[in-house]
Amino acid sequence: MQIQECRKIWGASEYIRGIPNFVQVQSAIYVPFTIGKYISDDDSWGIFDRELSAVDSAQYKRGDPAKIVSGGFKYCGEPPINPELGSYVYLGPIMQHYGHFLTASLARAWYPYLHGTRGYKFLVHAEISSDEILEIPYARDILGALGISRHNLVVFNEPKKIENLIIPSAAIVEQNHVFSVYGDMCRHIGAYLSRRGAAWKKTRRCYLSKERLAAGVCRLRDEKIVSDHLRTYGFEVLFPEQMNIADQIDVYNESSVVIGTGSSLHTAIFCSSPAKLISLTINNSVNSNFNLFDLAGGFKTEHVLPGDEFEWRHLPENLCNFVDYMRQRSSIQIASDTDLRAFMSEASTGDCENFARALASYLCERGFLE
Structure with missing residues (x-):
């Protein structure tokens, strides 16, 4: 043989030197995963702007060319009335498969790596609660190295209006491209752990x-x-x-x-x-x-x-x-x-x-x- x-x-x-962009969205609408649906079959979840359209930089994409994996393009429900106050940073979906955790769940974590965690809450989509996310050992340790813990990690189980939401673009998009800051961040995590x-x-x-x-x-x-x-x-x-x-x-x-x-x-x-x-x-x-x-x-x-x-x-x-x-x-x-x-x-x-x-x-x- x-x-x-x-x-x-x-x-x-594609390898891109530098860091991705981020956008700041006022009165953003967070729509959680649909209970019982796997992410690839769920066409309703996502982050939407005040016109109820999906925010492009918050969408989960992969492939060449990059295409949306799942999620909605338009929010069709009643907009929430009372906003969640404070500054939130959106980190994307939490995936319970190790490889996809690295590519999807860490893709936007360059923002706390560069800007710190003080004064921010970190918003994610997940099928489980923030406490349950941090019961996954590698998720707890990797996020912890960036200063993310049960005190600032947030998952909502119903639509919410977010007064001030920062949305970093992904530093790695599966089967497409990666920014150099993603490697810098990962080496920082490795040195910490x-x-x-x-x-x-x-x-x-x-x-x-x-x-x-x-x-x-x-x-x-x-x-x-x-x-x-x-x-x-x-x-x-x-x-x-x-x-x-x-x-x-x-x-x-x-x-x-x-x-x-x-x-x-x-x-x-x-x-x-x-x-x-x-x-x-x-x-x-x-x-x-x-x-x-x-x-x-x-x-x-x-x-x-x-x-x-x-x-x-x-x-x-x-x-x-x-x-x-x-x-x-x-x-x-x-x-x-x-x-x-x-x-x-x-x-x-x-x-x-x-x-x-x-x-x-x-x-x-x-x-x-x-």
Whole structure:
């Protein structure tokens, strides 16, 4: 079996130096998510101006060209009468999937990073309360590094008029572009959360496994064979969902190479000098979000895939299970190779032992193994 580098990218990846714009809206109308609807199916939520039109800079967009993911274009209800007083900053939707939290929920957080939190309340859309948001460990720690806590994080469950609302434009738009300030902000967060200081010895080699993950976008079938093989070469096999975000950040700070799949590799954005990243590509093309993180973080991820025996299978019938798990409403705890109920797709290498040996040879050629 031959390991191949994957160069096919879907989506755009523009890097923009500087910071996005922001707008200030008087008498803005906040309309919450519709209870029971997943965000992609909800065409009513959003931020609207006094003419009841959606505020463009508050809309959640992705793709090339950037298109609105969901939300309303016009508010059709009765405008709230009594305004919420004070200065609010809109931070967008809180996503309960780690990768989308980084791209959607942190996209506007450059504003508190640059301007601080004093005197502001931070308004978000979410299916859960602000207290429940901060019960998600990575959300609590990442937002906390920016000074956002239960004292200034706000979610409303009914339409509200906001007297004074600042709306920062997104510093990262999925499959489209990223501003340099996004990387600056993430490195600031990483320095705040890191437990080790700044003297990195790069003595670790780590593989990030999904074999214990209960739900996700994709997983590799028979992954344990790969991780067991890498262990024989001195790799640590880690399970990111069982680690706090500070320890995950230090994995990248302390390692010479980190191998994995999916959004767990995006954590490198929090490091000033991350490890070499090798992504096991689980379909035949790479999401350009990886390029956006590379550009903002100043590193380069290498994407590899197995040879001709590689197969990828989409599992759209699992969407409801995946969404329930992200909403913390699922009874699924740990998946197995025969239980992929909450994964949106799976990949197979055909002969996983052969793939593991080929991967080890590939790493030896690049100097990561003796």
